[in-house]
Every structure is written in structure tokens, then in C-alpha cells.
Amino acid sequence: MSEQALLSVENLVVDYGRRHRRVQAVSGVSFAVPERQTLGLVGESGSGKSTTGRCVSFVQRPTGGTVRFAGTDLSTLPARELRRARTKLQMVFQDPISSLNPRRKVIDIVAEPLAIWGGVNRKEMMRRAADMLEAVGMDPAVTGNRRPGELSGGQCQRISVARALMLEPALLVCDEPVSALDVSVQAQILNLLTDLKERYGLTMLFIAHDLAVVKATSDRVAVMYLGKLCELGPVEDLYLSPQHPYSAALVDAVPVPDPRRPVAGPPLSGDMPSPADPPSGCRFRTRCPFAQDICAIEEPPLEEIAPGHLVACHFPTSSR
Ligand SMILES: Nc1ncnc2c1ncn2[C@@H]1O[C@H](COP(=O)(O)OP(=O)(O)O)[C@@H](O)[C@H]1O
Ligand code: SF4
Ligand SMILES: [Mg+2]
Structure with missing residues (x-):
């Protein structure tokens, strides 16, 4: 290691x-x-804790101190490079249901980071999203076309995790990812x-x-x-x-x-x-x-x- x-x-x-x-x-x-x-x-x-987590994933700027990712203080990067670097730092939040867009289909929610960053056609995007759903233990044929409101808290958290992993992050910040779930x-x-x-x-x-x-x-x-x-x-x-x-x-x-x-x-x-x-x-x-x-x-x-x-x-x- x-x-x-x-x-x-x-x-x-x-x-x-x-x-x-x-x-x-x-x-x-x-x-x-x-x-x-x-x-x-x-x-x-x-x-x-949450404040620290948000600074670590560069969602929030600290008042002081430094956060280095792979040796680089990301706050020194130009905006475009910072945006790209931030894809490697992803967060999963406590409340899985409210962190997912209720109007979108699960497969589109998971594919969204790829859609934003581009570079892949729709077919490839859907294929990767379906693979990621499988990786988090969901059957894409069954859940891909559902909306978050039709799923349990645990299933929604699996989807949040799938979405967070789509851009192949190196660092995952999980902020109380199971606190809102049944024991x-x-x-x-x-x-x-x-x-x-x-x-x-x-x-x-x-x-x-x-x-x-x-x-x-x-x-x-x-x-x-x-x-x-x-x-x-x-x-x-x-x-x-x-x-x-x-x-x-x-x-x-x-x-x-x-x-x-x-x-x-x-x-x-x-x-x-x-x-x-x-x-x-x-x-x-x-x-x-x-x-x-x-x-x-x-x-x-x-x-x-x-x-x-x-x-x-x-x-x-x-x-x-
Ligand atoms: N956006 C904010 N504006 C003002 N105070 C905040 C804000 N976010 C958090 N706080 C305060 O900062 C402290 C730490 O909060 P937080 O980082 O959420 O802690 P934790 O995640 O450990 O519960 C708390 O006193 C909270 O009330
Ligand atoms: S330093 Fe703080 S934690 Fe340690 S004995 Fe004193 S009051 Fe308690
Ligand atoms: Mg918190």
C-alpha cells in the first residue's frame, strides 16, 4: 500500500x-x-465535520489553511483546471432522496456527470451508467427508468454513490452516508x-x-x-x-x-x-x-x- x-x-x-x-x-x-x-x-x-468535508472536496473555500490533493493546492489552479481537478473529488451526502433530482430517471441521474463533461456519445453514456448501476447492486433494467421517489432510502443512496463514481474520482468524501437510513x-x-x-x-x-x-x-x-x-x-x-x-x-x-x-x-x-x-x-x-x-x-x-x-x-x- x-x-x-x-x-x-x-x-x-x-x-x-x-x-x-x-x-x-x-x-x-x-x-x-x-x-x-x-x-x-x-x-x-x-x-x-461537514464544513471540513466540503472544504476537502472544494465545494467550499476555507477562510484559512491549505488543502492539497495529490500534492497540489487546488486553490492555486486557474478556474478551468480547478473544475477538471474537482471531478476527481466527489461527495456523497446524508440525505439520499433530497440529493437526487425527483423528476429525472435513475439512469439519467447516474449518467449526468458524463453528460456535463461530454466526450462520450449517448449510447456509451447509457452503457456506462448501466454498468455503474450494476456495480452498486441495482438492476438497470428494473430501476433505470424509475424516479427517485419510487425507491427506498437505501436504493437512493446506491444511486448517489453510482453518480459520484461516474467520473472515476480518486477521493470520495462520504458525509454521514448512512445516518438517514434504517439500521x-x-x-x-x-x-x-x-x-x-x-x-x-x-x-x-x-x-x-x-x-x-x-x-x-x-x-x-x-x-x-x-x-x-x-x-x-x-x-x-x-x-x-x-x-x-x-x-x-x-x-x-x-x-x-x-x-x-x-x-x-x-x-x-x-x-x-x-x-x-x-x-x-x-x-x-x-x-x-x-x-x-x-x-x-x-x-x-x-x-x-x-x-x-x-x-x-x-x-x-x-x-x-
Ligand atoms: N452555512 C453556515 N452558516 C453559518 N454557520 C454554519 C454554516 N454551516 C455550518 N455552520 C455552523 O458551523 C458549525 C459546524 O457545522 P457543521 O460543519 O455542519 O458540523 P457537523 O457536520 O459536525 O454537524 C455549527 O455550529 C454550525 O451551526
Ligand atoms: S486537556 Fe481537556 S480533555 Fe484533557 S483532561 Fe484537560 S479538560 Fe479533559
Ligand atoms: Mg454534518
Whole structure:
């Protein structure tokens, strides 16, 4: 497996609003995703995951920091080249039904990216769209002529994935792709994404609020809280020995706990503070059962505590 980073994000900052109504949704986030690997990005709602995902796929411009794709900072490219490069970065969203045009036939929805980019005749376009429908487990003869409203949420998400893959992207950003689906369907879509990742050699950023979902898909996991990363490491390390109290609480909240590790601590209580007025020092301190005086004064830096395992906490689990 190549360890070259296909995606690298450095000190990403995203502000919304102006002056006294300014909200910093992402506050200096850095990570890299090696080619053909999946990074899971987890955290509660409002932590800045979607904003990060949109910046990574160049749907949204950050306020600060850089996003490099295959070594190039895409924001430096001229508009035409940027448009072309962006075809290699695709997104799959949470709500499959509303992200598909209800008036169009499934086969046309899937073929649309090819129609926009041109270069192939209609017959070839339809052939490729039908092949892609098959690749996502749908029978083109049965579903190709249907409209999204006639299909289930799971089927719609398969179509969203098919459409996202039509231009042969290198990077797929999946923003909570199973959160809106029935539990029974979630595993099918996760398996599909894992299969497609292998088949097409995809690199993925997989966003979820639930660590269980990320565990099924990711090589490494980044835990995000109030606009910052608090822990980043290989998926097994994060599960078996979470070092940040927030990660530990997320691991404990997984419905079927791993028998190899004991419950790490008290469950998460209280709400996340507003990103418009984050706590001083460590942003997690208002909910942290281990907080001490220093936590209000000094922000803990994200530091490597084991090879490839980084944590931002003055008192990580292994030091307590
Ligand atoms: N377009 C926007 N305008 C203003 N604030 C926004 C906008 N999008 C997101 N936010 C705010 O930014 C923060 C992070 O949001 P988001 O990236 O959607 O987080 P997540 O995906 O983790 O739930 C939240 O406080 C949210 O209210
Ligand atoms: S730095 Fe302090 S408040 Fe923050 S997570 Fe660690 S122990 Fe808790
Ligand atoms: Mg989101």
C-alpha cells in the first residue's frame, strides 16, 4: 500500500458570519489521508465535520489553511483546471432522496456527470451508467427508468454513490452516508462502500457522528470536537485504548462494546458549547470529568504519543 498522502489538510480554518456574529466552525485542523486509505472523521453534530468535508472536496473555500490533493493546492489552479481537478473529488451526502433530482430517471441521474463533461456519445453514456448501476447492486433494467421517489432510502443512496463514481474520482468524501437510513440497510451500504473502495482504488474521508459506523469502514480515525481534532490514530488503537476523554466517551457509547476493552469512563453529559464562544484552554473542559486548572489556561497541543497516534489532552488515559 502506498503511503503517499493523496489528501493533506493543513491548519484548516473556516469562519461563518461577520464580526460580533462570527462563528469559527473549524479552528486549525490538520490531517493527511494516504492513497487508498479511509480516514473516519467523527464527532457530535455541530463539531465542524461537514464544513471540513466540503472544504476537502472544494465545494467550499476555507477562510484559512491549505488543502492539497495529490500534492497540489487546488486553490492555486486557474478556474478551468480547478473544475477538471474537482471531478476527481466527489461527495456523497446524508440525505439520499433530497440529493437526487425527483423528476429525472435513475439512469439519467447516474449518467449526468458524463453528460456535463461530454466526450462520450449517448449510447456509451447509457452503457456506462448501466454498468455503474450494476456495480452498486441495482438492476438497470428494473430501476433505470424509475424516479427517485419510487425507491427506498437505501436504493437512493446506491444511486448517489453510482453518480459520484461516474467520473472515476480518486477521493470520495462520504458525509454521514448512512445516518438517514434504517439500521437494517446501513450495513449493506457500508459493505457496498467498502467493496467499491477496493474495486476502484478509492481514497475516502468518511464522516459520521457514530464511531461504530467509522469502525466498519476506516483505517484511521480523527475525532473532532468544537472545530478541533482531539485525537487521531489507527482505528484499532482508538477503539482499544482511546486517549482523549471525549474519544473514550464516544467509544463507550458504541451500542455493542468490544469485550477486549473495559468501559473507559463516565458517559458524556451536557451539551457542546457554542462555537461562537468556545471555552478557554481545552475546548472539552466544560464536559471533561478529568479537567484540572491547567485545562482552562493552556490549550493542549495535538501530540504524538505512539507511532501515528496523536492526542490533544494534558492528561491522556495512559498518563492517568
Ligand atoms: N452555512 C453556515 N452558516 C453559518 N454557520 C454554519 C454554516 N454551516 C455550518 N455552520 C455552523 O458551523 C458549525 C459546524 O457545522 P457543521 O460543519 O455542519 O458540523 P457537523 O457536520 O459536525 O454537524 C455549527 O455550529 C454550525 O451551526
Ligand atoms: S486537556 Fe484537560 S479538560 Fe481537556 S480533555 Fe484533557 S483532561 Fe479533559
Ligand atoms: Mg454534518
